Amino acid sequence: MIKTIKFLWIKITKSISLGTYILLLIGCVTPFNGVPSDFEEVLVVESIITQEYKKHEVFLSRSYPFGGSFTPEKNAVVQVNDDRGNTYTFEEKSNGKYLASDEFSASQNTNYTLNITTADGENYESKPQSLITSANLDRLYAEKTYDDFGREGIGIYIDSYDPSSKSKLYRFDFEETYKIVAPLWSPYDAVVVNEGRSTFDLSVILREREEQVCFGYGTSSSIILNNTLGLSEDRLEKFQVHFIRKDDPKLQHRYSILVRQYVQSKETYSFFETLQGLSQGSENIFSEDQPGFIEGNILNTNNSSENIAGYFQVSSTDEERIFLNFNDFFEGSELPPYFNNCNLTAPITDGTRGNRPLLNLIYQDEVRFYQYNFGVMEGGPFIMVSPECGDCTTFGSNKKPSFWVE
């Protein structure tokens, strides 16, 4: 009798821990195999017309299936009409970019409508949009700070003030430009002059292009919004538009950021707000945020139920640029690392034609010359580095931007 009880007790305890493990197994996440084969192709419209006098742009593309790539919308007829009878035509450039034929600027108290006729004959029209007021970005500055995770870095802040209290709803984006210096650069490069069955000829020549100093370029990848609703003044103070970690390679040398401020209409602002909300996932396994198609302001004139992604904005904008150097913020600190880990190698030249490692690497553009190998390390005659370390053009452009000041 006692034996039986004991046996059962073991069973119970076993199942307790089993149950506990299951509690932890609750909510296991596995790949979902039935990825919907249904792909919905919709027109994607992106355009901002501002008060700046320039050739404005309209970007047209199509949504693409998962794993697919950007699909420009070609051969569309694009124009912007205002309610004063002006029509601004756009010409197709490349990659879905349509550029205004002439320079123009959006003016106050005027409604603008984007009109698109696609190659398949469909006609699309935006709701009329207008400028709210002029934007005024008072000050752009950087300060040493910490992020939410307690990491040190540089915060990029703006101050903005509209005495007329009309702006209220702001969106920001930025472009960052930073100087890149290839750490293992040499003025020379190795070339294969010829390769024969048993002989080959390598030569070291001066590099033909600038590969030591380049300029990297990036843009804001998230939607940055802020408003002054509920405030007594239409004033933004020390609003952080960007944060760069102290160990970010972009800070290794000189860094510059251009912040653009857009004053948005209520509809435009809430569109971006929704887009922002939905691109943030939910953490809770038991509940899933309700996703859905986000309505823009463009409609098919013949079929109002067609979904069109994107938005046609008319906004006033203002921009500011600042430059900053790592040492101005972190005097005495170690510089941030380079983008890549850099290793020196000395590939050998032994082998038959077509099988000589160094030559093959040069052919395939996978190495850059660093220096002659005078017994520094085992291997071939040259010490080579990866292009990332010996050639800055892997990370940026070797053309100095016109705004750049040292």
Next chain:
Amino acid sequence: MKKVILLILVFSSYIILGQEKENYSFIFSNIYLKDAILKIEEETNFKFYFANQWVNDEIKISQSFENKPINLILDSILKETDLNYFLKKDNQIILTENTVIYNELSSGFFNENEKKNRSKKQNSAPFLSIRKAQQKEIEIVRVTIGKTIIGEEKDSYILKGIIRNSRTGAPLENINILVKNKNLGAVTNQEGFYTLELPAGINLIETQALGIESIKRELVLYNNGILNLNLEEVTEDLDEVILSVSALKNVQNASTGTNFLESENTKNIPLVMGERDILKVATTLPGISSAGEGASGFNVRGGKSDQNLILLDNTVLYNPAHFFGIFPALNPFAIEDISIYKGAIPARYGGRLSAVFDIKSKIPSKDKIKGEASLGPVTANAVLEIPIKKNKSGVLIGGRGAYSDWVLKSLNDEKLNSSTANFYDLIVGYHHDISKKNKLSAVAYLSKDEFSITSDSLYGYNNRLINLKWEHQFNNENSVRLKLSNSNYKFGIDYDGSTTSNFRQQYKIDEKHLKLAFTSVINSKNTFNYGISSKYYTVAPGEKKPLKSSDLTLPFKLNNEYALESGVFFSDSYKFNEKLLIDAGIRFSFFNSLGPKTEFDYAEDQPKSVYSVVGTNDFGRNEVTQTYGGPEFRFSGRYLITDTFSVKLGYHSLYQYLHTLTNVTTASPIDTWKLSDRNIKPQQSSQFSLGVYKNFNDNMYELSIEGFHKNQENLLDFKTGASLLLNEQIETEVLQGKGMSYGAELLIRKNKGKLSGWLGYTYSRSFQKFESQFREEQINGGEFFPSNFDKPHDFSLVMNYKFTQRLSLSSNVIYQTGRPVTFPVGNYSFNQSEFVLYSDRNQFRIPDYFRIDLGFNIEGSHKLKKLAHSFWSISVYNILGRNNPYSVFFVSQNGEVKGLQSTIFGVAVPSISYNLKF
């Protein structure tokens, strides 16, 4: 044909009257009654019919009669006995015994309208069948009701009485009283009271109830009378899996779409980790479903999960689940039963659109200590019933807790150590029978949950309920119930994952409720239910404060909201005739949103948003900011085609002034409740239902088919990407639209035999529609689209097979169409980023749900003298280990969008639990 019978009746009654005029003389000196009767038989033409045991009394007769009519002689010699007599034509005299209650009639029983003289033939007709019954069913106890009073004979009489639990003395509700081979039946009300109009003479009645013994009585009815019964609980048997208390109730009562479940009888049904859950069992009934294993709440007939009125002893239970709906928040041992109304909601209930889940806690035993305890893989549970004053008062104490957290902590694994999941619930009930006419009860309930699913946030929520109930019986016909209750639900989230921005966020809703309900039995055909009810709400919609002194989180608090919800109701259950029963009611429902509050006005020509505010209105304390309300109609009618076959029609309309705010696809414990105000209108619904009900094979099988069509107005939904927490102007994120659902529900039950259980199948659709002049306030272009819980096919098979009295095997088979979801249908680039393009709302479905559970139950031995009764339950949930996705979502990983599915129980979950009852 009818006319012919009538003629015979009139003729025969004349003969009887004529016979009475003949006179006789007898002298009885100290002889037994039997001998006296034999003497009369010998000396006259009369022939007596009687059972020997009736006249075996030691009573001796010494009387003399000279030239007296036979009825006078019989009156005299039977005076001291319980015997009645009847003179029939052909000089037959039939004696009958009336042993039980004799003339114990309250004045209300004699309905003046019914005092019409009837033919005596009809009274006497049943006697011909007495012997037949005697021979056939000897074991049936015969009860004679009343004594014929000459000149007041009727063709039918009223029988009434109270049915009580013989152990506790508590009145038994929902006991079915059936009249064999007649189109008649009654069901006891909350007070255990029933009335039944029966034809005079022989009636075979039977009580039917689940978990309660079934008794039969042969009634011989000579007049109005009372039959009180004390029934015993049947607990030692291994119960069959049966969900409804009474066999014929589904055919005989008036309302469509009602179900009844007793907690005890759900114990054989295998459920996850052996946790008995009466509400989970309810989801196997047609028309009730949940969005998935991890979803709190239920969807009833295409309604949202916030539209269910879940009552524990008449007090709203805001969250009836522990740990995201996986475990029940109610202690199964402390729960007596649950009544579910999804078709015709009675007028006494109001405030939620879809269904009422009326859960009753157990009435504690008042004569001996009883208890029940269990040990399962997740929880330990114990309930005690302790009498305070014998047969007067008792208390019920129950506690239940999960010890999973304790196990988690004791395991030597870092990952397991950092997760927590903990919950408990407590219940205390006190019942006091002050007198026969006054009863007092108080129940308090508390539940608390704490869990963390991500390492940096801790979630907690709790329910707190208190209620007081006083019942007073003015007389057998009139009673009143006064109920006072308070319900409180709150949740909090502690975020502790950063250096300077930790916070604690809280939400709370509190309601105080007063209800006065009367029941008046006007006559056997007519019963009134009426009363008033009022609720005062206090909602603290949101508060955020720093968790530690180092946190920079700005303290923020939304203003409290206040409101008053009231109702006045009246309903009349009227029995037109044996076939037609109508229950019609009306409820006037009112809602006042109260200050202090600031209400915003929005421009009408613009979509509602924080940017379209055109004015504000400030209201002072208790100032009414907005009033809503109107009449709600409730109707249900039943027409009996045969005594086991009926057709029912139901209609109800309702208002609901509370809404849950959720922008996730399924219900979760951190959904907040929002009161209606100037900018958020109350939800409304109306539903028609029609059903046919048929019992077969002496109620062994029950079949019902019901159809319904429901329309809803002002359902709440949200703009895509709405932010709901701590939002001061929630109306700017809200859309209000229409709902439409329809369906057909089939339920087949087998109630008796080795194999018992039920099969439920529902075909139903549920749609919503949000249209507006503004495209941003539309969903799917303002067209109807399937709701998040639209599951067209829903099939459940629940079976129990009894091998012996002690061993049984149970199984569940569940199949459901996958719920609709919104899938991404591509990518696009915009604003220098890649975005996922979503389809219109709910254009896809997750894979269908399919699950089989098995359970094996071993009942302890049935020795009478055994101290305690034990019960083992071994079960495997999801025995196929099928990976039923609960949700499907898409993430962008390395520039590639990947589909992932989350599963709550993707493996077979075995469990064993031990129950003890004494």
